[in-house]
Amino acid sequence: MTDTSAELLPTRERRSRRILWLLRALAGDPMAVAAAIWLLIVVLAILTDSLSLLGDNRISLKARNLPPFDFGQSWTLWLGADALGRPLLVRLIQATSTTIGIAVVTVLTSLIGGTLLGVIAGYFGGVVGNVIMRICDIILGFPTLLVALFGLYLFGPSVGNLVIVLAITRMPAYIRVARAETLEVRERLFVDAARVFGGGPTWILRTHILPSVAPTMLTLASVNLAMVMLFESGLSYLGLGIQPPSVSWGLMVAQGQGYLSSAWWLGFFPGLAVMLTTMSFNLLANWFRIVNDPSQHWRLVKRRR
Amino acid sequence: MNQPLLKVEHLSRHFGSGATPVRAVDDVSFEIARGETLGLVGESGCGKTSLVRTLLKLGPATSGSAVLDGVEITKASGRELHELRRKMQVVFQDPYQSLNPRLRVDRLISEPWALHPGAVPKARWREETVKLLESVGLRAEHADRYPSEFSGGQRQRLGIARALTLNPTLLVCDEPVSALDVSVQAQVVNLLARLRRERNLAMLFVAHDLAVVRHVSDRVMVMYLGKIIETGPKQSIFSAPAHPYTQALMSAVPTPDPRLRGHRKRIVLEGDLPSPANPPSGCRFRTRCWKATSICAEQEPGLTARTAAPGLLTACHHANAETGR
Amino acid sequence: MALLEVKDLQVSFDTASGPIFALNGVSFSLERGEVLALLGESGSGKSVTASAIMDLVPNPPGAIDRGSIRFDGTELLKLSRTERRDLCGSRIALIFQDALAALNPVYPVGWQIAEMYRIHGRNPAGGVEKAVIDLLTAIGIPDPERRARQYPHEFSGGMRQRIMIAMAVALEPDVIIADEPTTALDVTIQAQVVDLLATIRKRSDAGMIFITHDLGVVAELADRVAVMYAGRIVETANVFELFEDARHPYSVGLLGSQPRLDTDEDELVPIPGSAPNPLALPSGCAFRTRCPRAEGLCAEVVPPLETVGPGRQAACHFPVSPA
Numbered sequence: 042m043t044d045t046s047a048e049l050l051p052t053r054e055r056r057s058r059r060i061l062w063l064l065r066a067l068a069g070d071p072m073a074v075a076a077a078i079w080l081l082i083v084v085l086a087i088l089t090d091s092l093s094l095l096g097d098n099r100i101s102l103k104a105r106n107l108p109p110f111d112f113g114q115s116w117t118l119w120l121g122a123d124a125l126g127r128p129l130l131v132r133l134i135q136a137t138s139t140t141i142g143i144a145v146v147t148v149l150t151s152l153i154g155g156t157l158l159g160v161i162a163g164y165f166g167g168v169v170g171n172v173i174m175r176i177c178d179i180i181l182g183f184p185t186l187l188v189a190l191f192g193l194y195l196f197g198p199s200v201g202n203l204v205i206v207l208a209i210t211r212m213p214a215y216i217r218v219a220r221a222e223t224l225e226v227r228e229r230l231f232v233d234a235a236r237v238f239g240g241g242p243t244w245i246l247r248t249h250i251l252p253s254v255a256p257t258m259l260t261l262a263s264v265n266l267a268m269v270m271l272f273e274s275g276l277s278y279l280g281l282g283i284q285p286p287s288v289s290w291g292l293m294v295a296q297g298q299g300y301l302s303s304a305w306w307l308g309f310f311p312g313l314a315v316m317l318t319t320m321s322f323n324l325l326a327n328w329f330r331i332v333n334d335p336s337q338h339w340r341l342v343k344r345r346r
Numbered sequence: 347m348n349q350p351l352l353k354v355e356h357l358s359r360h361f362g363s364g365a366t367p368v369r370a371v372d373d374v375s376f377e378i379a380r381g382e383t384l385g386l387v388g389e390s391g392c393g394k395t396s397l398v399r400t401l402l403k404l405g406p407a408t409s410g411s412a413v414l415d416g417v418e419i420t421k422a423s424g425r426e427l428h429e430l431r432r433k434m435q436v437v438f439q440d441p442y443q444s445l446n447p448r449l450r451v452d453r454l455i456s457e458p459w460a461l462h463p464g465a466v467p468k469a470r471w472r473e474e475t476v477k478l479l480e481s482v483g484l485r486a487e488h489a490d491r492y493p494s495e496f497s498g499g500q501r502q503r504l505g506i507a508r509a510l511t512l513n514p515t516l517l518v519c520d521e522p523v524s525a526l527d528v529s530v531q532a533q534v535v536n537l538l539a540r541l542r543r544e545r546n547l548a549m550l551f552v553a554h555d556l557a558v559v560r561h562v563s564d565r566v567m568v569m570y571l572g573k574i575i576e577t578g579p580k581q582s583i584f585s586a587p588a589h590p591y592t593q594a595l596m597s598a599v600p601t602p603d604p605r606l607r608g609h610r611k612r613i614v615l616e617g618d619l620p621s622p623a624n625p626p627s628g629c630r631f632r633t634r635c636w637k638a639t640s641i642c643a644e645q646e647p648g649l650t651a652r653t654a655a656p657g658l659l660t661a662c663h664h665a666n667a668e669t670g671r
Numbered sequence: 672m673a674l675l676e677v678k679d680l681q682v683s684f685d686t687a688s689g690p691i692f693a694l695n696g697v698s699f700s701l702e703r704g705e706v707l708a709l710l711g712e713s714g715s716g717k718s719v720t721a722s723a724i725m726d727l728v729p730n731p732p733g734a735i736d737r738g739s740i741r742f743d744g745t746e747l748l749k750l751s752r753t754e755r756r757d758l759c760g761s762r763i764a765l766i767f768q769d770a771l772a773a774l775n776p777v778y779p780v781g782w783q784i785a786e787m788y789r790i791h792g793r794n795p796a797g798g799v800e801k802a803v804i805d806l807l808t809a810i811g812i813p814d815p816e817r818r819a820r821q822y823p824h825e826f827s828g829g830m831r832q833r834i835m836i837a838m839a840v841a842l843e844p845d846v847i848i849a850d851e852p853t854t855a856l857d858v859t860i861q862a863q864v865v866d867l868l869a870t871i872r873k874r875s876d877a878g879m880i881f882i883t884h885d886l887g888v889v890a891e892l893a894d895r896v897a898v899m900y901a902g903r904i905v906e907t908a909n910v911f912e913l914f915e916d917a918r919h920p921y922s923v924g925l926l927g928s929q930p931r932l933d934t935d936e937d938e939l940v941p942i943p944g945s946a947p948n949p950l951a952l953p954s955g956c957a958f959r960t961r962c963p964r965a966e967g968l969c970a971e972v973v974p975p976l977e978t979v980g981p982g983r984q985a986a987c988h989f990p991v992s993p994a
Contacts, residue, residue, distance in 0.1 A: 062688075230444040234508070237402050238458040239431040248457070252448045389857035390828075497945045498713070527712035528884055532928035532941030539938075554857060557930035561939060584932070598862035599932050600887030604910045607891055614866060615859050618827045 066332055073328035076321035083318060086137040109306045121306040123296075129310055136288040136311070141318075143204060143289070144270045150208035152262045155215025160250055162216065163223025164242065174220070177213040185210040185272065193281040203282055207269055218261055222254045263326035267319035274315050290315050349416075350377040351548050352401075352516055357410035357420075359393075359400045368623045370396035372572035373410070375649075378516065383542065383549040385563030385580070387556060387595070391619045392569040394552050398520050401550070402436055403427065414516065432462060435514040439521035441501035445493040451504060452489040455479070458511040465512055478507040482537060499530035503537065510541070517542075518550045523558060535561060556599050560584055565657075568592050571622055571630040574649060578658035586655040588665040590635050629662070637664040672744060673700035674878045675724075675763075675846050680738030682716075682723050685731060691949045693719040693733070695902035698976070701846065704876040708889045708910070710925075711899035714946045717882045718768075720899075721848045725759045726752075743845065761791040764839035768851040770831035774823040780834055781807075781819025787841045806837045810867060829860030833867055840871055847871070848880045853888055865891055886929050890914060898922045901947055901957035904976060908983035918979050918990040920962045956988070964989045 067073055109121035109129070117128035162170040180188075192206040226232065227250065235245050274291025276282035278298075283289040290311040297308025357374045360367040371393045378384045388394045399405050400420075401412055407420040414434055422430050438444035445454055455475045459466045466474055476486040482503040493501055502522060509517060519538070523531040535558060542549060553559050559566060560580060567577040568591065576589040587593050594613040617634045620626055628646050632638040641663050651658060652665035682694040694716045701707050709717040722728045724740055724747070740747040742763065747755060759765075767773040775783060784803045788795065795802040807815035810833045823831055832852060839847055849868065853861040865888060872879060872892070881892055889896055889910065896913045898906040898921065906919040917923045924942035944961040947953060956974050959965040968988050976986040980993070 230438045230440055231446040233399075233404055234436065234438060234444055234505075235457065236404060237431065237434075237436045238512075239428045239461045240457075244461065248449075249446055253446070389859060499945050527946065528886070529712060529925060529928050529942040530945055532930070532939035533943075535930070535939055536941060555930075556858070557932045560932060561930045595858060596932065598858045600861070600865065600885070600891045601933055602886040602890045602914065602926070602929060602931065604890040604893075604914055612862060612866075614862050618830070 063332070067328070070324075070328050070331075072324045076324035076328075079317050079321045080325070083137060083141065083321075086134045087141060090134050090138050106300075106304050108304070109310075120310050121304070123304070123307050124300070129306060132288060132293065133290070133310060133314060136290050136293055137314075139283060139287055140270060140273065140289045140291070140315075143200065143207075143273050143283075144266050147204050147207045147211070147269045147273075148262050148266050150204065151211040151215055151265070152258060154208070155212040156219045156251070156254065156258050158212070159216040159219025160223045160246060160254060163220035164227055164246060164250060170220070173216065177216050180210060181213045183210075186275065189272065189276055190279070190281060193276065198281045198284055200283070200287070203273065203276065207272055211265060211269065214265070215258065215261060219254055219258060222257055223250055226250050226253045260326055260330050263322055263329060267322040267326075270315060270319055270322075351380045351382075352378040352412065352414050352550075354401070354412045355410060357397070357400065357412055358408045359396050359405065360408040362623075366623045369572050369625065370622055371400060372625075374569075374572075374574055375410075376567060376574065376577065378548050378550060380515070380548055381542070381546040382565065383551055383563045385559035385566040386550060386552045386569060387554060387559050387566065388569035389554060389595075389619070391571065391622065393572040393622070394569050395520065397569070398436075398518055398550070398552055402434065402518060403430075428462070432465070432512040433514050434516045434518065435509040435512065437502070437505050437509050437517065437519045437522045440525055441498045441505060442525075444505050445501055445508075447493050449492075450489070451479075451491055451493070454493070454504065455489070455508050455511060458508065462512060474511075478510060481510075481541070482507045483533075497530075498526050499533060502526060502530075502534050506534075506537065506541070510545070513545075514547070516548045516550065518552075520552050521554065522551075524553065524555065531558065538562065556584075556595060568595070571620065571625055573630060573661065575631065575661045576659065577649065579656065582655035582658040586653065586658070586667040588653045588655065588658060588660040588667055589631075589662045590637050590664075591631050631662075637662075637666075639664070673741075674703050674743060675701040675880075676739075676741040677720070677724070678739045678741075680720070680723060680740065681736040682719055682728060682733060683736055684733045686950070688950050692902050692952075693949070694723065694738075697738070697899075697902070697904055699897050699904060699907065701878040701880060703845075703878055704872075706872060706879040706881055706892055706894045708893035708896045709880060709882045709899060710884065710886070710889055710896055712884050712925075712946060714901065714949060715899040716902040717899050718850055721765060721850045721880070721882055724848065725763065725765050726755050727765075757791070760787070761793075761842045762844050763846045763848065764842070764844040766832075766835050766839045766847065766849040766852050768854060770828065770835045771823065773835060774831060776823055779820050779822055780826070784819075784834070784838050784841060787838055791842060793842060802841070806841055807834075810834070810837045811863075827860075829856060829863055832856060832860070832864050836864070836867060836871070840875070840877075843875065844877055846878050846880065848882070850882045851884075852881075853885065854883070861888070868892060886926065898925070901949070901952055903957065903986065904984075905958065905987070906983075906985045907976075908980075912980075912983060916993060918983070918985040918993075919987050920964050920991060921958050923991055924961075956986075964991075 067077065105122065105126045106124055107118055107122040109119060112119060117131050120129040120133065122128050123132070158173050162173040188210050189206045193202055196202045232245055232249055235249055273282055273289065274294065277289050277291030278295040280295070283292045285292070293311035294308050294315070297311065300307050354377070355375045357371060358369070359371040360369050362368055374397060376384065386394050400407050403419060410420070412419040414430060417426060417430050419430065452472070452475050455478060456471045459471055475489055479486060479488055484500065484503055493504065496504065522538070523534050526534060538549070539562065541547060551559065551562050563580050565577065565579050566583045567574050568589065569575065570591050576583065576587065576592050583592065584596070587596060594615050597611065597613045615634050620630070620633055626633050628644050629642040632642040635642070647661045647663050649659045649661045652660045652662070653667055655667065677700070678698045680694050680697045681692065683690045683692045697716065697720060699707065709720060711717045719728065723735055728735060735748060742758065747758070750758070774780070781803050784806060785799045788799045788802065803819055804815045807819060812818050812830060812833070826834065836852070852868070853864050856864065869892060883889060893910045895907065895909050897904050898919065900921050906913070906917065906922050913922060914926065917926060927940045928942055930939055942961050947957055947960065953960050953970070955970040955972055959969040962969070966989065972988070974986045974988050976984045979985045979990055
């Protein structure tokens, strides 16, 4: 009995075909391309900063309140300078790692914590499940910003507290989605098959449930990155987030607020950075979701008709 | 050994509590000998899926017993249950749902070995996987693929290979070919027959396609609304069924011969399946039975030999090879 | 003139790995009062044929590349969207495979049947309500006045299927297309549905296209059969001829691999291999990789659908000899 239908290409060739296809799919969504480019720039900024390639951030009274787009100056001053003469571009790049770092750590915390709690609630149900869901409801009952403000006011606005507060307020969303997905996967035949082989709950959770739930959770996380960035910016703007001398984009927007009429670029460029990054995360999350669902592929890879 | 491999006695599975539980499986008794194939037919709502799930310990039995090779399934737990699982395996209906799409084939096949460390040492997993794949008509390179790259028939073969990893003595097949194309069904049916001969496997073959059951089984059981209403060797059931429901089932199967069109006396059952939460008193089939009389409402007929057909047990007060229709 | 005439229909779908030709030059015709069975397995293109006639091919990613569908003289593919929609549903009706999915769960059943009349602006004598009750009675639903007010989930699977059939024949269409109407049903319910379809066929002179993979149902209902494989029609014949004397090796294989209730052969004779990958169809005849009669020519030239007897055709270079 020969089966020709599984006689597809060997593994290596399939992999390179897949990569080519992914690139085509990316090209099929120009917004995603733009988003990817911007995020590459962001990553570059983080690398530049961490490798200390930036050079001068010294206060220079000569460059005080220098307006942007004066290409005669050195490249660092192309976005202008602030009241103390520090080049804005350099400050922006320095702030990148803080902003992105906080966002990523927060999202990772709520992703891991939320997924685990949600999967446990969904698989076991019963008292444990109920307790977890009620705690979710309680957290959801309070508006995020209020809880954040309150928490940070009480415990002091440190980076660690910021991450904890943001992660906790974001977690219920993950828990609920993870639980819903688990409830569905739990009923699938391959889970039954695993139980008939003698698989216990730990095995099933680890081998079958978590991998099935992962794509949805990652999509949720990528959307959440944008939200967390905005929250952090808002909190820094209100003075309860990042404290000077550390810098984040949100903080820069706050500091630039007083100069809106005289040195507009101080608030504009950081705000633009926040906007572009959150938009990029959202666009890529959208693209990622389509790529993961084969029935939607036609949106990305079209043929001429 | 003359002891049956599987002995089920008065097994029941009820859902829900209170006054009217859903009696999905109600007081069912049967046996399977070593190397024998018992076919189980019935339509949706008859309880065959619940029976399978209860036997596989995917859900608790409400009462009764099921003994596999001396071990009481309904009461087994922990170590004993784990050992029991090696003897009893399952092939599910839906080839697209019964394999985890995210796992590669070699991972899928070795899962039982990962769960039973004593069975096959890890160093030999690859070798044994290839042997199993070849025994079901697939090839070694298929071990590195994902289920989505296979057709329905091939996936079903993967499911069969996986079920054989622990060398079970009883294979429960829950509608293994229903979701497959006709030409592929025949392949899988032949495969199961060959494996059964080679390994002296006992099988419980659940299906709604009577023709397939006829090809595969030694003995057949017919279920209706949670009860076994007729059982016997395949010859007797298919050539001289005595229970009206069995007769209706047989006559409803369209025979692929257009010359018989219009000449067949087809029994078309009136009405719908009653609710298993509230089955009719006495004989459960009486509400749709053309032979029903008053005794059928008062007394539930027992499963006994009522006709001359060898080995045939029927639960009907008016059991008769004549359909009288 | 045939009631429905399909010529050289090609339908393709865009996928990540290239186009799939679901229908690859399909031609057949349907006369008044005739039941034509489209017999094939998964991937043969039989359901796509129904979608193409009813303008249900999702576009994108699918599209009708070429071909013609003439209904009662009118070329369907040249009609506008609205004109096509008027025709489909009133003069050409489709019975779906999955009745539960095709019925709207939030409207009562009687309302949905009445909707058929309303949408097409028909006013049956005696009023729409009476027509609905009559229809429900005709399909064997007891206590129709009460049941017309119930919702789809309150009916059993078999009844829902019969309700769908009722909706399809409400407007007395000229063509009824039934897409696997018995596949998801239990045997005894199948028998009810097959009976109902046979009754409908006797009472009206509508043409019926019956899409299935079940040989038994074909034997019960069909007048003519068109066997499909990999997007092409490989054999057409009247039903008696097909069962006794099939010419295409695929038809022969299909007939031979079905287990039968009335005989007790020891071993089934399956068709080796499995359905071809639509992205990588074998060159020449798509069936050649599984065909015991294949020769060199089969790999090079696609066999055309040729006449092999009065009123029958087969697409094979080496058809099976007449019995």
